[in-house]
């Protein structure tokens with residue numbers, strides 16, 4: 001239904017949880033290297049429970065490789081705290097790519113600058129950012145809700 005992209009994920013349980021979210025929404029999980037763990041990591045599989053092997057998983061050497069393998073009409077939304085455009089004001093379409101950054105550093109500044117019109121945030125206060133898997137759940141299920 002949707003495409004969830006984790007750019008350089010570092011923490012295995014987060015990626016395992018995001019895998020379950022993707023399975024639950026019939027979405028594809030794209031992981032962009034380098035990862036902070038091995039795909040055989042026990043913590044990754046534990047967080048993904050028995051479902052990890054059923055996740056529609058694609059891995060990429062770089063974000064550019066991912067993009068060049070998609071059709072020219074593919075739409076990308078970059079999730080960051082560094083914009084004012086709220087996710088709930090976006091009209092998502094099936095097949096959209098929802099792109100999330102690494103746990104310690106977020107998405108690369110260059111990627112955000114090059115896609116400034118497609119940056120989206122989850123409004124919040126009192127903390128610098130949300131947990132990665134939590135952020136994915138919020139935006140992915142809003143996108144799914146809009147399709148129903």
Ligand SMILES: C[S@@+](CC[C@H](N)C(=O)[O-])C[C@H]1O[C@@H](n2cnc3c(N)ncnc32)[C@H](O)[C@@H]1O
Nearest residue numbers: 079080100101104105106107121122129130135
């Ligand atoms: C733990 S956060 C990264 C924190 C990092 N220190 C930063 O300043 O970007 C991991 C990823 O979750 C997503 N995320 C977390 N909170 C978010 C929010 N309020 N709005 C949009 N994306 C968020 C972003 O994609 C972010 O790159």
